[in-house]
Amino acid sequence: DAGVIQSPRHEVTEMGQEVTLRCKPISGHNSLFWYRQTMMRGLELLIYFNNNVPIDDSGMPEDRFSAKMPNASFSTLKIQPSEPRDSAVYFCASQGGANVLTFGAGSRLTVL
Amino acid sequence: AQSVAQPEDQVNVAEGNPLTVKCTYSVSGNPYLFWYVQYPNRGLQFLLKYITGDNLVKGSYGFEAEFNKSQTSFHLKKPSALVSDSALYFCAVRDPGNAGKSTFGDGTTLTVKP
Numbered sequence: 001d002a003g004v005i006q007s008p009r010h011e012v013t014e015m016g017q018e019v020t021l022r023c024k025p026i027s028g029h030n031s032l033f034w035y036r037q038t039m040m041r042g043l044e045l046l047i048y049f050n051n052n053v054p055i056d057d058s059g060m061p062e063d064r065f066s067a068k069m070p071n072a073s074f075s076t077l078k079i080q081p082s083e084p085r086d087s088a089v090y091f092c093a094s095q096g097g098a099n100v101l102t103f104g105a106g107s108r109l110t111v112l
Numbered sequence: 113a114q115s116v117a118q119p120e121d122q123v124n125v126a127e128g129n130p131l132t133v134k135c136t137y138s139v140s141g142n143p144y145l146f147w148y149v150q151y152p153n154r155g156l157q158f159l160l161k162y163i164t165g166d167n168l169v170k171g172s173y174g175f176e177a178e179f180n181k182s183q184t185s186f187h188l189k190k191p192s193a194l195v196s197d198s199a200l201y202f203c204a205v206r207d208p209g210n211a212g213k214s215t216f217g218d219g220t221t222l223t224v225k226p
Contacts, residue, residue, distance in 0.1 A: 004155075031212045042218045043156075043202065056213060091155055095212060099144055099163065101204075103155030 004104035006092050012110045018080040021107045023092030024073055029102070031095040034067055034077050037106070038088045049075065082111045114139040116205045118217035125193045125224055133188040133220045135203030145186040146204040146214065147177055156202060162186060173197070193224045 005024040013019055025032050033048040047057040049069045057067070064083070069075040079086055089108050093101040115138045125131045137143055144163050148156040160171025167179045177188045186203060200221050206214040 043216045045213065045215075048213060050212060093156075099206070100146070100158045100161060101148070101156070101214065102158070103148075105155050106153075 004092055004094050004102050006090075006104035006107050008107055009105065010108045010110075012112065013082055014112050015083055016081040017111075018078065019082045019086075019109060019111075021077045021090050021092075021109070023075045023077075023104060025075070025092070025094030026096065026102055027073065029094035029096040030072075032069060032075050033093045033095070033101065034075070035091040035093065035103075036088045037091060043091075046077070079109075082109075084111045087111050114143075114205050114207045114215045116203050116215055116217040118201075118203055118220045120220050121218070122221045122223065125222070127195050127224050127226050128192050131190050131193040131197070131222065131224070133201050133203075133222060135186045135188065135217060136184050137186060137203070137205040138184065139205055139207045141207050141209055144206040144208055144214075145177075145179060146206075147171065147175070147186075147188050148202045148204065148216075150200040150202065150219075152199075159188070159201075193222075195224050195226055198222055198224045 007022045031050050034046040036044045046059045047067045052069045067077045087110050089106045091106045093103040095101050117136045146161045147159040150156045160169050162169045162179045170176045175190050200219045202219050203217040204214045
């Protein structure tokens with residue numbers, strides 16, 4: 001298995017632009033998580049899905065953030081419009097029956 | 113509610129010496145406990161977990177951790193540190209009744225000096 005695949009690895013955009021981050025979880029894992037990591041706030045859980053259904057989105061900072069999981073093999077995190085304070089590394093992770101999270105390599109977002 | 117505390121932002125040890133990275137937790141039920149490691153510009157990687165059974169858990173790269181219920185701790189240990197162990201370490205806890213949601217500590221930066 002190739003692990004959790006995230007794209008893009010790096011994104012530089014200007015304030016006000018729409019950003020879409022993508023994630024392909026490990027096949028057979030039934031839970032998917034989106035985290036954000038910054039120096040100031042550490043690792044924050046934004047939202048997670050179980051069997052493609054959003055379970056807890058209380059960590060999504062604002063309505064500018066939205067996430068979807070249309071099927072078991074794909075999820076997106078969208079920021080519209082983006083702001084400089086959204087600059088961070090965004091991680092996707094999937095979890096199967098062993099209760100262990102497998103993280104992707106992350107998407108580093110810079111909003112100018 | 114569940115929470116995790118890693119009281120040390122940074123731990124420095126000399127190569128060959130034993131290392132300990134501390135973690136305490138709070139959870140309403142019996143906890144699932146995890147350690148993850150993050151190398152620069154990489155995602156977090158699983159090291160070890162405690163679900164049930166023996167309180168001493170052995171994991172990857174020679175690391176181990178001891179579950180102490182009375183002290184609500186799950187400290188990460190290694191008998192002999194390597195320079196390559198230098199990384200950011202995260203402790204995480206999950207209440208089994210919390211539908212899969214883990215809470216992570218703030219992380220501890222381990223630096224092993226030659």
